[in-house]
Amino acid sequence: MRRRRITAKAPIENHRMIDLTEHAEIWPQVATDKALANVEFVSADPNRDLDFQDIVAAITGDALSNILARCGWSVTREFYVNDSGLQADAFARSVYALLCAQKSGGKDLAHVEVSRFTSELIRHIQEQHSGDFDQQPEAVWLHKLRAITVDFSLASIRKQFHDFGITIDVFTHESQVMVPPRPDDMLRQLLDRGLAYTVEDAAGAGPVQPPRTLFATRRFGDTEDRPLTTAMGTWTYFMSDVLYHKNKVDRGFNGLVTIFRADYAAYVDRILACIQAFGQDKIDLAKIHVMDPVSEQLTPEKADRIKLCFTPRQLRWLLLSRPPGQPIDLDVSPETVAAADAFLARLDHLCDRAPDDISGTAEAGHGKDLGKLSALLSAWEDVVRQCLEDMELHALCEYLRALSLCLHELRSYQDEARDREIAAGRKILSEVSQALGIA
Structure with a gap:
């Protein structure tokens, strides 16, 4: 599966600005x-x-x-x-x-x-x-x-x-x-459409071993035709x-x-x-997402420990943000709990504050951070579309992490011309955290 890393490129001029009207829809309407x-x-x-x-x-x-x-x-x-x-x-x-x-x-x-x-x-x-x-x-x-x-x-x-x-x-x-009679009716339909056929086993069919019926799934991209009935005549x-x-x-x-x-x-x-x-x-959309396997070290006892050590919200974040290709396993440690808590606390803080509550003075490096914010806003729609294409949530979680860090660094920035970008970022942050179930 293709990985997509969210990076902050140079500031993008004329990037797509998120509409912040009362009924604005920030999500791309792909359906x-x-x-x-x-x-x-x-x-x-x-x-x-x-x-x-x-x-x-x-x-x-x-x-x-x-x-x-x-x-x-x-x-x-x-x-x-x-x-x-x-x-x-x-x-x-x-x-x-x-x-x-x-x-x-x-x-x-x-x-x-x-x-x-x-x-x-x-x-x-x-x-x-x-x-x-x-x-x-x-x-x-x-x-x-x-x-x-x-x-x-x-x-x-x-x-x-x-x-x-x-x-x-x-x-x-x-x-x-x-x-x-649904299975019998289905079999008749497939036979009538030429999508199923019968074959005899090498030993030959007979009263004890009737011929099997196969669905011609290879016509539709399968690696082989699949049996609908067994050699014993059952489904x-x-x-x-x-x-x-x-x-x-x-x-x-x-x-x-x-x-x-x-x-x-x-x-x-x-x-x-x-x-x-x-x-x-x-x-219009047919997707099957196969999850990564459970680690051999993830015993039932450890799985129970994980559910006890992490709240459902923490567990959601840790599992959804796990990089693709990584076996399902979690480090049950105080450090992991503290890291999840710190991120979720920052997320809550950023989503709960109103835009006009931002106060303080600009700090060194904020110009660069505003460039990051512009790049992240420009990447938003592509990230969502890629998420739906791959049925992989890691890229969306990575985007959420990058956006939250950027907004956190800009928490004391004051610039009326940039308030709209900051407000747009905060709105995306709130929407994504709700969609992932970690709001």
Whole structure:
């Protein structure tokens, strides 16, 4: 990913001045009149709390959503709940086994490692649904228990989002996306359009191993065609992706942005191929941002320590300003906390002071600082557009840091001719800090 460093060049004459009228719009309006963006982030299996990488994705997706909204998009923030298929059933069965073992005295649990989330879920079921699953066949309890685990997980996830000031507009469930006959109808449509075809395995197809059906995603830039059915005749996970992204296009979104964990990087080409297949002449923005991986040294214990040591506001700033390509890890030290505090305090001071409160005398070097300010104001729109192009917030954070330092150095400057530039810089500072969620 391309890095963009914000530097203060020589003063630029006739640079673009930010309009400071009452209803001025400082953000470049890059979207069309009917710009509907869907930003999907933190999609997860509902069998655990959010881990640290999920928190990073949530903060990143929330900030990108804010910036898109300020640049003219009407944004829907979406969470995709992976509550269907073998994994969801397997977790429900494991919970049922734990319930049965505890009911029989817990002897079978001596060597079973149970997570905090699962322990709380078991306690919740025992308190709220005692006896609901006694003497019932799996065909009855599996569906009910899976629904309970999903609801419990989403309640926990919503609370964690609330703690970080993040709002999700829509929770879309995979189980709803894959409800029959939607997968069959989708397969027929793809076959009718010549976008899917069947192949037999090398061993030959038969009653036990029917031919597989593949989506011709290579036509749309993928590295290979992707199977929609397995050799056993069941749907692949990719079929739910196909239905889900077709659903997004059908809902009228012409901007699709997805935040992927690093371990989902292999999905990028196939998802973009889906969007291309269904959204030709409909999609103006299709971006997938793959986060940097979590450092191997970032153990769950250290991740918990990070969340305890930093406030949500400090954590937002430290994560969003992390240079691209740097593994997700944070130095849990008093120096790191103090540095974040110092920057945020300076930001608060600059955003809270009215322009006419600036007093004092000019200090040595202020002429050069005014040149920096002119250059930064000139670079503002390019920085925002580059941020949206790369889906990378580091450049915007670097701009914020440079602008705040420049305005801090000019805090005692008095020059009526330059007041407008200083006021423009302060307005950008306030707007950016709000968009990043650190205001």
